[in-house]
Amino acid sequence: MFTSISDPQTQPIDPEDRAYWSQVRSQFMLEPGHAYLNNAALGMPPKPVRDAVAAGFRLMSENPSKAKRDFHGYIESELRPAMASFLGAETGEIALARNATEGLYHIVNGLGLAPGDGVLMTTQEHPSAVKPWKVRAERYGIEVREVHIPSPLVGADDILERISAAIDGRTKVLFFCHVTRGGYLYPVKRLCAMARDKGLISAVDGAQAVGMLHVDLAEVGSDLYTNSLHKWFLGPAGTGFLHVTRAMQPSFSTLYAPEAEPGGDARRYEIQGTYDLPVRAALGTALDFLNRIGIGNIERRLRMLSDYLRKALLEVPGLRLLTSLSHDISSPGSTIFEFDGIDAARWRGPMEEEAQLHVDDHDRDGHRGLRISTHYYNTTDEIDRCVEKLKEMARRDGR
Ligand SMILES: Cc1ncc(COP(=O)(O)O)c(C=O)c1O
Structure with missing residues (x-):
């Protein structure tokens, strides 16, 4: 609960090192079968953070002063x-x-x-x-x-x-x-x-x-x-x-x-x-x-995942990527897109209910699209699953 804060990790970690990143992922408690791709709305704190909060409130009850x-x-x-x-x-x-x-x-x-x-x-x-x-x-x-x-x-x-x-x-x-x-x-x-x-x-x-x-x-x-x-x-x-x-x-x-x-x-x-x-x-x-992973390693992992996602989205029929492929004007974590002639923002609910894929609608600047936000705990397999579901949704809407 009173965690001693480690110095930041500066050794590079391969963003594609499956063993390392799945060990990190094992510290998150997401319900099995769900893919959380909506970190930009609210982050998913890892187990040690949940435990620290719980232990802290216990201490507040046991000895408040x-x-x-x-x-x-x-x-x-x-x-x-x-x-x-x-x-x-x-x-x-x-x-x-x-x-x-x-x-x-x-x-x-x-x-x-x-x-x-x-x-x-x-x-x-x-x-x-x-x-x-x-x-x-x-x-x-x-x-x-x-x-x-x-x-x-x-x-x-x-x-x-x-x-x-x-x-x-x-x-x-x-x-x-x-x-x-x-x-x-x-x-x-x-x-x-x-x-x-x-x-x-x-x-x-x-x-x-x-x-x-x-x-x-x-x-x-x-x-x-x-x-x-x-x-x-x-x-x-x-x-x-x-x-x-x-x-x-x-x-x-x-x-x-x-x-x-x-x-x-x-x-x-x-x-x-x-x-x-x-x-x-x-x-x-x-x-x-965060420091145990290192912010540099986090940023590189996020770039790897979002580059992978953006490339895969380009293959979805009718999809228009709003996020640039250039790292100069796109963030490492969030990707937005829309479909010509389709109100894709209303797919947020079905994506979650039918496929346990948590994404967000993007309803701004005249767009009615979706936002996928990937953090380091996501995987390319989850991205593949999400892209397949988008193709299915687009087919349903006549694409
Ligand atoms: C750019 C931006 N600013 C401010 C906020 C508000 O954040 P919070 O609700 O955590 O205060 C958000 C939340 O999504 C945001 O995306």
Whole structure:
């Protein structure tokens, strides 16, 4: 439960080493016969994480005051520094949160913007960000504009040019995803550098990035970055973080604690009061599990699986791949596609009920397609099974 967090594995592991990856897979408890290809919606935590949460709640019942002390001690002395190091950040820059949405609400409401100030985001943002930005615009008179980003993506330069062209004298903040809900990869370092060059604040929704690819926040160069650790990081449900750089902290208001509170670091952006300590502490177990594999090995395994999937999808009659084959603008984990003239989004239910294949619908930017998100615990056999089922569904719909 108070897992000692291993140093990151840096030795390369062959992404196709069946023996290694099936040993990793054996630590997941998915019901037999099911293939979970929907990690982008919610991750599937491995058994040690489940066990840590369960043991933690047992301790809370058996000896609450000791449990509280021990959890706080573990979170501050072990978990927070290890998370910061994993993210390429300083310990005092990480606020632990319940999810990305909490971080997004903080970003929207913590920034000191005056009526008339402008925020640019893109048409690919998640409702968890769009909604609070719209509330702030309505209530406080800031201007929030969405820059149209075509789907499928045209290229990294195109994204940069479109956002750059939309910046005007009112713009104070650039807000965008690192990886979109559909798995499109934005040129996040170049966008943050552009914001810096123009004296703007960069705020990033990293909900779909951390745990899927190597994220070093110092290299990303964002001022604010938030994430859900219950997706690709495979933490327990109800975990995330908000990163606020040291330079940003004096001008980024907390919603929870007095501004002048002494010794304040990013912890002042954490929601106050009692919270689910065993869940948060189990992030240490999730990080240890991840570090034992190594984020570089995870990213390579994900690339291998999604390249395999995308190639196989190209053989399905009538299927239009929306995700690029280029690694520059596609994430390693999520793949979206549609069928000409068919509403494939409604296949999500039958895929699960008839074939125990868990995928998600993709209903955005005029698409009515599907999203398949593959994590390192998936196999090429599961992908083959999924592609065969898609061919069957397409035949049923007259393809
Ligand atoms: C890009 C993006 N941002 C934010 C969120 C919200 O995440 P959560 O519900 O964990 O707060 C999601 C969830 O799918 C997402 O894909």
